[in-house]
Amino acid sequence: MKFQNSLAFAKQLDRADALKSFRAKFHIPKVKGKTSIYFTGNSLGLQPKTTKKYVTEELEDWAKLGVEGHIHSRRPWLYYHKFTKKGLGALTGAKPSEVVAMNHLTVNLHLMLVTFYRPTKTRFKIIAEKGAFSSDQYALESQVKLHGLNPDETIIELKPRNGEHSLRTEDIITTIEKHASELALVIIGCVQYYSGQLFNIKKITEAGHQAGAMVGFDLAHGIGNVPFNLHKDNVDFAVWCGYKYLNSGPGTVAGAFVHERHATNVDLPRFAGWWGHNEQERFQMKKGFKPMSGADGWQLSNFPVLPGAAQLASLEIFQQAGIKNLRKKSLLLTGYLEFLLKEIKSDSFQILTTNKKEERGCQLSVYMNKSGKKVFDIITKAGVIADWREPNVIRVAPVPLYNTFEEVFRLAKIFKKAQKQR
Ligand SMILES: Cc1ncc(COP(=O)(O)O)c(C=O)c1O
Numbered sequence: 001m002k003f004q005n006s007l008a009f010a011k012q013l014d015r016a017d018a019l020k021s022f023r024a025k026f027h028i029p030k031v032k033g034k035t036s037i038y039f040t041g042n043s044l045g046l047q048p049k050t051t052k053k054y055v056t057e058e059l060e061d062w063a064k065l066g067v068e069g070h071i072h073s074r075r076p077w078l079y080y081h082k083f084t085k086k087g088l089g090a091l092t093g094a095k096p097s098e099v100v101a102m103n104h105l106t107v108n109l110h111l112m113l114v115t116f117y118r119p120t121k122t123r124f125k126i127i128a129e130k131g132a133f134s135s136d137q138y139a140l141e142s143q144v145k146l147h148g149l150n151p152d153e154t155i156i157e158l159k160p161r162n163g164e165h166s167l168r169t170e171d172i173i174t175t176i177e178k179h180a181s182e183l184a185l186v187i188i189g190c191v192q193y194y195s196g197q198l199f200n201i202k203k204i205t206e207a208g209h210q211a212g213a214m215v216g217f218d219l220a221h222g223i224g225n226v227p228f229n230l231h232k233d234n235v236d237f238a239v240w241c242g243y244k245y246l247n248s249g250p251g252t253v254a255g256a257f258v259h260e261r262h263a264t265n266v267d268l269p270r271f272a273g274w275w276g277h278n279e280q281e282r283f284q285m286k287k288g289f290k291p292m293s294g295a296d297g298w299q300l301s302n303f304p305v306l307p308g309a310a311q312l313a314s315l316e317i318f319q320q321a322g323i324k325n326l327r328k329k330s331l332l333l334t335g336y337l338e339f340l341l342k343e344i345k346s347d348s349f350q351i352l353t354t355n356k357k358e359e360r361g362c363q364l365s366v367y368m369n370k371s372g373k374k375v376f377d378i379i380t381k382a383g384v385i386a387d388w389r390e391p392n393v394i395r396v397a398p399v400p401l402y403n404t405f406e407e408v409f410r411l412a413k414i415f416k417k418a419q420k421q422r
Contacts (some may be wrong), residue, residue, distance in 0.1 A: 001332065003339040010409035013336070019329050019400060020323055025049055026402040028246075031383040037407045037414075038385045042193075042221060043248030045314075054313040058305050075312075079221045080235065081296070084255075086372035088314025091246075091323055092219070093196045093229035093255050094239065097294035101255045101311060102275075105241040106135045108256040111298050112384070113143045115262075115270045116214040117185050123212070124149060125182045126334050127175060128169065129221070133193045136218055140187070158188075165367075166354040168195045170396035173207040187271055187421040190228075190238075191221035194389060196353035196363040198226060202233045209234065220244060223255075225330070225361040227323045230257050237262070245399065248311035253304050258295040266291045273300030285386035321401060329400035336405055337364055337398055340412035346419050349375075363388070363397040371422040378418040384411055 003009070026046040029036050038046060041278060050266055060093060061073035070078045085096035092099055102108065103380040117126065124147070128140060132346060141151045162168050176186060185207040191198045199215060201231075208215035216237040222228065224245030230238055238257040242248035262268060274282055276299040291297030318326075334357070341351060341364070349372075352365040379386060384387045387395040397410050 001335075002167050003212055003336055005340060007349055007406065007409055010336070010405040013332070013405035014359075015151060016129075017329060017405070019136070019321055019325060020404070022317065023402045023404065027315055028329045028402065029385065032384070034383055036385045037411050039396040039403065039407075039411065040385050040387050041219055041402070042225075042244055042395060042397035043387050044243055044250060045224070045245055045399070046402055047249065048247060048313045050316065051249065051310045051313040052213050054309040054375055055192060055273040055306055058067065058309045063121055075188040075309075077303065077305045080305050080308050081299070083313060084308065084311055087312075087319055091228070091242075091318060092257055092317075093227065093233075094231045095260060097296075098231060098260055098405055099255060099257050100295035101242070101253050101308060102299050103254055103301075104240055104251070105146055105218070105254040108140045108298075109136065109218065110143065111271055111300075112216055112239055112256060112258075113139065113185075113252065114169070115193050115258075115268050115298070116216060116237055117143055118269070119144075119147050119149065119154075119184050122417035123182055123184045125154055125156055125179050127156045127158060127179065127180060127183065127208075127213075129189060131158045131192075131194060132189055133218070133220065136187070136189065150205050165352045166359065167199070168201055169200045172199070172204055174214070174258065176204075176211050180213075182209045183208070183213040186211075186213055186215045188222065189218055190219050190396075191225060191361045192366060192394065193221050193361070193421060194352075194366045194395075194397070196221075197359050198222070198359050198361050200359075201228065201230075201235060206233050207331055219257075224318060224323070224376055225363075227327055229260065235259060242307070242311050242314075246311065247314040247317070247401070249307060252307040252310055256295055256298060258298060259293075260296065263294045263297065266293060266297065270298055271300065275302050296353050301383075326400045331357050331400045333408060334362055335366060335406045337396065337412065340409065341366065341415070344416045344419065346410070346416075348419055348422075361397075362399055366394045366396065368392045368394060375415070375418045376421045378421050379414050383415045383420070384414055400407045 061350035084101040088099040089096045120315040205215045214236045223240040242252040
């Protein structure tokens, strides 16, 4: 599409948007009494208006039924995680049995590493992206130490070429091939939190498997942002959080994917808890852990129903909108943002995120060459809720469920003005 730099054009795109009615399903925060331009769904997604109803229903059932709610509430708490499976499966391209809502992201990452990082004397190396989100780095580092290994000699970090900000798929594959005989695991952040790069999951997984390694992804910035085919792409495992594009609330329940070919293998080593035990005998409290088949066999604890209710509200909206439709709009929305930022023609910033649209999600990371924090503060005062990342990056993520082309236009205008005010 040939974009135009005008409000009239932005409004025309909004009128033509088949998903425009979805914005009304969300609470949009205000700044100084005015509706903000909220471009931070990559950090904390907005609250669906139905969240209150879903959570309130659980509070009512708890008040009315007490412990009996485990069986007799309208969505029995005993099986609550099962209600999220269809929605999570649709977003991740997985069978319902391959996904499970549980814990928090970093906890799930540790649980997956316990199972899928099984270093031997000869095969122990891990390939990860340099500058991965800190929690992922710490998780890897601590797991490596747990096996008595030295992280510096074990974790190989993928770096973009000099002068580039994105990793080339061919470079990732070459690194995998180079270390093939020693490689135990490839783990990458699917959409990179800082650069916004979306990696080629299929090709990376294929290369990792050819090398004889396990391959996992952190979907924190991917789930609800871009569609996935985790089952078909043969990914071994994945983890995610629920509070970003998944709109399930601050610190809410996270999730994990385990490919069927592993998930049905009850002999795989894992950390265990009673909720992962064969549910037919869970309450018999017998000695000897027997994991459930499927991703459910990695659960530790009983399900957090209140955050889970918030997740159900959100998943219902995703099911109505469809992740493929959302992606279609997202490509246009983020493409329009890119077009307008480029129109500013200033040397005081550059877009870090790749211009290849199939290699990015909603987010554009804007690297500020000078006075970045000042510009960020100016746009914040003007009603934009964006995100500042040290040392010099403003991340903006127009989200197709609730952001508009007009907002993209207004943001670019505010951003242009801020360049002059700084
Ligand atoms: C890529 C990535 N990994 C891990 C985390 C940490 O998640 P949690 O605190 O939910 O474990 C985040 C949080 O934003 C993240 O973006």
